[in-house]
Amino acid sequence: MKTERKELLDSLRGLYSKGYTYLVKIYAIDYVKTLNAIYVVRNLEEMKEEALEVELDPADAWVPSVMRIYKAADWYEREMQEMFAIVIRDRDAERLLLEKWNGTAAPLRKNFAWSEPYEKMG
Amino acid sequence: MNTRINIGPVHPSTHGVLRLVADIDGDTVLNVEPHIGFLHRGVEKLVENRMYMQSPTYMEKLDYAAPMSYDELYVATVEKAMGVEIKERAQWVRVVLLELQRIASHLLWLGTTANDLGQFFTLFMWTMKDRDIILRLLERASGARMFYMNMRIGGLVQDLPPGFGESAQEVLDYLEKRVKKYEAYLERNPVFVGRTRGVGILNREDAISLGVTGPVLRASGVDYDTRKYNAYYVYGKLSFRPQTRSEGDVFARYKVRMLEMGESIRLVREALDRMPDGDAVGMPVRLITPGAKNREARASRETPRGEGIMYMIADPQKPYRLAIRSPTFVNLAALQHIAKDCRMADVFAILGSLDIVMGDADK
Amino acid sequence: MPISSLLAIAPLLPASISPGSLTGELIGIAEYAIAIAMVIIVFDYVFGWLERKVVAKIQKRHGPTYAGKYGLLQNMADILKLMSKQHVAPANSDRPMFLATLPAMLALTLFLVMLIPFSPTFSGSSSGFVLLIVLVLVSFMPLVIFMNGFASGNKFSAISAERSVVMLLSYEIPLVLVVATTAALTGSYSLNGIVGAQSQLWYVVLMPIGFVIFFIAMLAELERPPFDMREADSELIAGWLTDVSPPYYMLALFLDYSRMLLGSMLIAILFFGGWNGPVLPPIVWLLIKVFAIAFFIMIVRVTMVRMRIDRLLRFGWLILLPLAFVNLIVTYVLLIG
Numbered sequence: 001m002k003t004e005r006k007e008l009l010d011s012l013r014g015l016y017s018k019g020y021t022y023l024v025k026i027y028a029i030d031y032v033k034t035l036n037a038i039y040v041v042r043n044l045e046e047m048k049e050e051a052l053e054v055e056l057d058p059a060d061a062w063v064p065s066v067m068r069i070y071k072a073a074d075w076y077e078r079e080m081q082e083m084f085a086i087v088i089r090d091r092d093a094e095r096l097l098l099e100k101w102n103g104t105a106a107p108l109r110k111n112f113a114w115s116e117p118y119e120k121m122g
Numbered sequence: 123m124n125t126r127i128n129i130g131p132v133h134p135s136t137h138g139v140l141r142l143v144a145d146i147d148g149d150t151v152l153n154v155e156p157h158i159g160f161l162h163r164g165v166e167k168l169v170e171n172r173m174y175m176q177s178p179t180y181m182e183k184l185d186y187a188a189p190m191s192y193d194e195l196y197v198a199t200v201e202k203a204m205g206v207e208i209k210e211r212a213q214w215v216r217v218v219l220l221e222l223q224r225i226a227s228h229l230l231w232l233g234t235t236a237n238d239l240g241q242f243f244t245l246f247m248w249t250m251k252d253r254d255i256i257l258r259l260l261e262r263a264s265g266a267r268m269f270y271m272n273m274r275i276g277g278l279v280q281d282l283p284p285g286f287g288e289s290a291q292e293v294l295d296y297l298e299k300r301v302k303k304y305e306a307y308l309e310r311n312p313v314f315v316g317r318t319r320g321v322g323i324l325n326r327e328d329a330i331s332l333g334v335t336g337p338v339l340r341a342s343g344v345d346y347d348t349r350k351y352n353a354y355y356v357y358g359k360l361s362f363r364p365q366t367r368s369e370g371d372v373f374a375r376y377k378v379r380m381l382e383m384g385e386s387i388r389l390v391r392e393a394l395d396r397m398p399d400g401d402a403v404g405m406p407v408r409l410i411t412p413g414a415k416n417r418e419a420r421a422s423r424e425t426p427r428g429e430g431i432m433y434m435i436a437d438p439q440k441p442y443r444l445a446i447r448s449p450t451f452v453n454l455a456a457l458q459h460i461a462k463d464c465r466m467a468d469v470f471a472i473l474g475s476l477d478i479v480m481g482d483a484d485k
Numbered sequence: 486m487p488i489s490s491l492l493a494i495a496p497l498l499p500a501s502i503s504p505g506s507l508t509g510e511l512i513g514i515a516e517y518a519i520a521i522a523m524v525i526i527v528f529d530y531v532f533g534w535l536e537r538k539v540v541a542k543i544q545k546r547h548g549p550t551y552a553g554k555y556g557l558l559q560n561m562a563d564i565l566k567l568m569s570k571q572h573v574a575p576a577n578s579d580r581p582m583f584l585a586t587l588p589a590m591l592a593l594t595l596f597l598v599m600l601i602p603f604s605p606t607f608s609g610s611s612s613g614f615v616l617l618i619v620l621v622l623v624s625f626m627p628l629v630i631f632m633n634g635f636a637s638g639n640k641f642s643a644i645s646a647e648r649s650v651v652m653l654l655s656y657e658i659p660l661v662l663v664v665a666t667t668a669a670l671t672g673s674y675s676l677n678g679i680v681g682a683q684s685q686l687w688y689v690v691l692m693p694i695g696f697v698i699f700f701i702a703m704l705a706e707l708e709r710p711p712f713d714m715r716e717a718d719s720e721l722i723a724g725w726l727t728d729v730s731p732p733y734y735m736l737a738l739f740l741d742y743s744r745m746l747l748g749s750m751l752i753a754i755l756f757f758g759g760w761n762g763p764v765l766p767p768i769v770w771l772l773i774k775v776f777a778i779a780f781f782i783m784i785v786r787v788t789m790v791r792m793r794i795d796r797l798l799r800f801g802w803l804i805l806l807p808l809a810f811v812n813l814i815v816t817y818v819l820l821i822g
Contacts, residue, residue, distance in 0.1 A: 023333045027445035029435060038433075044330065044344060047351045072333025075455040083166075098159035098484060108167055108443075127640045135719045148647060149794055238719050240791020242710060247544035313711050314790045466644065467720050467793045 002053050005063060012039065012069050015050055019043040026066075026076035028084045030109045035061050037086060041070075056086065058109070065091035083108040124152065131160055135238055135470050139480035142457075144469065151469050154461045156454055161484040169444045174200050175275075175407045177441075182269045184448065185482040188227035189269050190219055190260070191425040192482075195432055197273040198354070199444075203419035203436035204275065212277035212402040213355040218290070218393045219263060219272065221386040225297065226256040227426035228379045228386075231477045232304060235376070238474035239317055240467070245304070252300050255293055262286060274404025281402040287394045294387050301383050308376075318373035322460045322472035325370055332456040335449045336428025337382065338476060340366045341374035348424040360392050375475040425449060427477050450482035517609055521599045529742040532779060533560045536742075539783045570731035575638055578728065582636035587729070587736045590629050594743040597622055601750050602676055604760050604767040616674040619751070620664055623706060626744075627653040630715060634725035645724030648714045648794050652705055655801030656712075660702040662809035663695045666816050667755050680759030689756040691820060695812040696756045698805050703748045705797070708741070709782055711789035712797060719791075749778040 003011050024040040039052040054063060065088045066073045075097060077088045082096040085106035106112060125146050130136030141157040165184060169177045181196040182189035194216060201208060208216075230253055233246035257267050263282055264272035272279050308314045324334070329342035339346055347364035349357045365381035367374035422431040428449025435442040453476045461469045534549075534557055541548030549556025574580050600615050602608030612618070627649045634646025668674050670691070671682045679688075689696045705712035716724040723729075726737050753759060753774035760767030792800070 022330050025431060025433070025445070025447040027433060027447075029443045029445075044346055070333070071328075071331045071459070072452060072455065075451065098162040107164060112167075125640055125643075133722055146644070149644060149651075236790065240710065240713070240717060240719055241789065242540065242787050244540075244544050244787045247546060251545060308790075311790060313792050316796055317790060317793055465793055465795060467714075467717070467791070470719055 001050060002055070005054050005056065008039075008052065008054055009064055009066065009069070011052055012041070012066055015041055015052075016069055019045055020048075020050055023066075023070035023072040023076075024049065026073060026080055028080050028086060028108070030058070030084065032058075032110055034058070035084065035086065035109075037063050037080065039066065061085065062087040062089050064089050067091055085109070129154075129469070135473065139484075140454075140478070142469070142473075146466065149466050151461060151464055151466055154458060154469055156457055158454065158480065158483050161480045163485070165485050166444055166446060169441055171440065173440055177444075178271055178273065179269065182271065183481060184446070184485065185425065185427065185430075185450075185479050186268075187230050187479045188223050188426045190223040190264075190272065191227075191423060192430065193270060193273050194220060195421060195423045195425065195430050197275060198421040198423065199419050199432040199434045200436075201275055202421050203416050203434055205416055206276045206405070208355070209277045209400065209402055209404075211281070211398055211400040212404065214393050214397040215263075215278055215282055215402050216273070217355050217357065217360070218282075218390050218397070219260065221390045221393070222256050222260060222290075224386050224426045225383050225390075226253045226260075228383050229253040229256070231379060231426075231474075232376075235471075235474035235477075236308075238470045239314065245307075248300075249304070252297060255296070259286075259290055259293055262289070274407075277402050277404030279404070287397075290390065290394060294391055298384070298387050301380065301387070305380055315373065317467070317471055318376060318475075319369075319371060321372045321468050322464065322475065323369070323371045324456065324460050326368075328459065329370065329456075332459055333452045334428070334456045335452055336424070336426075336477075337375055337378045338428065338453050338456070340364060341378045342370040343368040346429075348422050348429050352422055354421075354423065356393070359396075360389055362389060372471050372475040375477075379477070427479065427482060428453060446485055448482045448485060450476075450478050450480070451485075454478050454483050518595065518599060521609070522595055524603075525595060525598055525743050525746065526739075528746045529739050530560055532742040532745055533738065535776075535779070536783050536786075539780065540787050543784065543787045564735060567731040567735040572732050573730045575728045577638040579636040579638065582632060583638075583728075584733075586629050586633035586636065587733050587740065590626060591736055591740050591743065593622060593626065593629070594740060594747060597747055598743070598750070601747070601754065602680075602759075603771055605677065607768060608677065611677075613673060613675045613678075615676050616664060616668060616679070620661060623747075624653065624657050624660075626706075630725050637725065637728040639728045641721045641723075641727045642725045645715050645717075645721050645727075649725070651794055651798055652712070652714065655798045656702040656705040656805065659698050659801065659805040659809040660706070662806075662813055663692075663699045663702070664755070666692065666695055666809075666813045670816055670820060676754055676759075680754055680761060683758040684761050687756060687758045692812055692816055694808055695816070696752075698809050698812065699755065700752060701805065703752060704782065704785065707744050707748045707782070709745075710786045711792045713791060714794045714797065717791060745779055745782065746775065749775040749782070752778050 001011075020041040020043045022042040022044050024042050026037065026039050028038065029036045035056040035058045037054045037056060039054075040049060041052070042049045056063065061084070063086060065077060067077065077091070078097040080086050081088050082098055083106065127144050127146055129142040129144055131139065131141045136142065139160045141160070143155045143157060145152045163180075163183075165180050168180055172180075178193050178196055181192045185192045229249040233249035233253075236245035237243060260270060261267045263286060264270040264279070266272075324332075324338070324342050326343045329339055329344060334342070343366060345364055345366050348354075349362060350364050363385065365378050365385055367378055417436055419434045419436060420431065422429055424430075429447075430449055431447040433443075433445040433447075435444075457473060457476060461472045464472070537556070537559070538548045549559035552558040552562050574583055597619055599609040600619055602610070630649045631646045634642040634649065667679060667688060670688065671679045673679065673682075704710075708715050714724075715721075716726065721727070726734060729737060750771070753771060757774045757778075759774075760771040762770035762773075765773075
């Protein structure tokens with residue numbers, strides 16, 4: 001299910017009220033032209049899953065934080081920010097999760113120069 | 123007076139791969155924050171640069187306590203992307219091997235948790251010996267003791283060796299006795315019960331909103347098990363019941379895993395009895411060209427630690443993107459919320475009850 | 486009171502030195518101290534080996550086998566290894582205090598073992614109040630641990646030090662009550678007197694509750710599981726020993742087993758009739774009992790899960806203390822009064 005960035009919170013709230021209370025995963029895919037953030041939520045009563053896909057501009061990649069709806073989003077969002085340099089707004093600026101880069105490098109994006117030595121990675 | 127202490131990365135309970143930053147007041151822990159990433163290898167990126175069947179070896183090293191389950195999860199994702207049917211007998215064999223792997227993983231968990239609770243390696247040694255018997259069985263089936271590489275697209279590398287069923291039944295008889303013995307040994311010990319019961323309670327609502335999976339979720343009273351609701355392979359044909367408890371404390375998580383071991387033993391017996399004859403060998407590596415049928419694939423499996431999911435965007439030669447939802451990652455994220463205002467000793471009881479494998483959390 | 490009444494060493498004195506003079510007494514005490522130090526070292530060594538083997542047996546392992554017959558030389562190899570390592574005191578530690586406490590505790594243990602008789606003839610003290618002195622000094626040990634924990638400047642050690650004091654509060658009063666009951670039953674605080682009174686019937690039969698309380702309190706006193714919260718390796722790394730460097734850690738190991746000897750001897754003397762027994766010489770009987778009790782303590786170590794510190798406090802105040810009173814009252818009503 002595709003959605004717009006500005007409608008993301010509303011659609012997630014709508015899903016939450018319909019019983020999709022369990023956040024399965026937040027991940028991103030770099031399609032080079034666009035950067036897609038995907039929110040997978042699950043309804044544990046009816047065993048149904050929904051995936052919300054948000055297309056982002058790679059040069060201006062940010063999404064609002066969904067932590068107020070799903071507590072489980074905390075680490076996923078931090079991981080996504082670290083690996084894709086997708087800025088998460090409306091949440092406390094916290095340390096990153098895994099490698100603690102300085103925030104500009106995006107290792108899982110396709111343009112990441114992964115053959116360069118560690119010092120140059122940013 | 124608040125003090126901030128570093129538990130780990132060099133600490134007997136976190137053994138170099140996890141750091142907990144704790145705010146303590148005397149012996150009371152006010153807040154614990156896990157810092158992860160000590161074992162981060164960037165597997166998701168590595169996979170993007172390798173051909174499909176070069177990757178299972180990375181997948182096995184994600185969860186080194188239950189390598190077979192991750193191997194199988196990855197192969198299942200590729201199978202979904204290729205749209206191949208898995209051979210009938212191979213499905214049964216996979217269920218047998220995965221359940222044996224689950225018992226081995228839970229035995230390891232039991233031993234290390236007893237260590238975290240302050241026992242001097244006794245239960246650890248006993249369970250490691252029992253686990254070793256299972257590993258020997260898996261070695262007979264796959265040829266390797268720890269990192270099996272036994273899954274092939276559409277089946278397995280090789281069928282079960284002759285006589286596997288009989289020796290597996292013997293092992294299961296032995297294990298059933300041992301598990302009962304461990305249960306009696308621990309639950310009759312008032313110190314163990316006192317250390318676990320009512321400690322680290324995670325209620326149903328919090329468990330769902332924190333997104334925990336596997337035994338941790340089931341111990342909080344949520345009846346969710348992928349083996350039942352996704353019913354992959356032949357789990358739908360087997361008489362399988364998810365094990366749940368409603369208390370949500372450390373004891374409930376312990377009990378769920380003990381019951382799961384019994385359930386796995388039953389499942390393996392049943393699968394061995396009803397296993398059909400036929401061919402179980404998968405297709406050769408050179409025929410693997412996913413992406414032709416489904417560009418997007420998703421597989422979800424109940425690993426010993428919880429529900430592992432892989433999302434794959436498949437290109438013909440290499441995966442374009444592989445996103446891994448690892449169960450330890452979410453369970454460890456919940457530690458911060460469970461271990462609040464508890465005793466110093468409880469933090470390690472809770473940490474043990476989450477059954478963390480840091481390779482799984484860090485990816 | 487002359488020193489010799491506390492440490493009766495008359496039989497060991499050289500004849501040329503008159504027993505009455507201070508010089509003679511000091512030389513005698515030094516001789517006895519050296520003799521006891523030898524005994525303690527031998528015991529520590531044997532206990533260390535025995536514990537490894539017992540623990541290994543229960544855990545279905547082999548334990549040390551390579552160095553010497555049955556791995557008997559393994560501890561020697563370990564001692565050499567620990568001795569050959571560098572000694573470091575942490576920069577933010579209170580250096581003199583940190584370095585002084587472990588030797589001080591060893592000396593304290595040595596003195597305590599000197600006070601306890603091994604047999605009617607092999608004994609250090611003829612004082613009638615030895616049991617009281619032993620009690621006072623034994624309860625002093627957690628305070629030394631407390632000092633060491635804070636002196637090392639490590640946060641884990643500081644937590645361990647706090648726990649040490651909490652533990653002291655929980656088990657010390659029941660321990661003293663049981664000892665007082667034993668003394669009242671005998672009518673004396675002299676260990677020789679207590680052993681003499683048990684020549685017909687052991688006190689473990691007369692006051693089983695008292696024995697259980699004393700054993701549990703002694704386990705806590707000796708930092709043995711399930712009461713090893715001070716060292717709690719899965720929580721506090723090594724507790725008050727976290728920052729101790731290898732040569733000092735060797736002292737800590739010696740201290741551990743010396744205290745085990747002390748505890749086993751006290752249990753044997755107070756509840757199992759000390760050196761009373763037929764045929765064999767008294768000292769052999771005491772050694773048999775000491776080893777049996779030490780063996781039991783080792784078995785408890787491998788089979789128990791560690792208790793939580795607040796639960797120990799509750800256990801001490803709500804279970805051990807009332808039981809100790811029950812033991813006192815029952816003993817008074819039935820046996821003394």
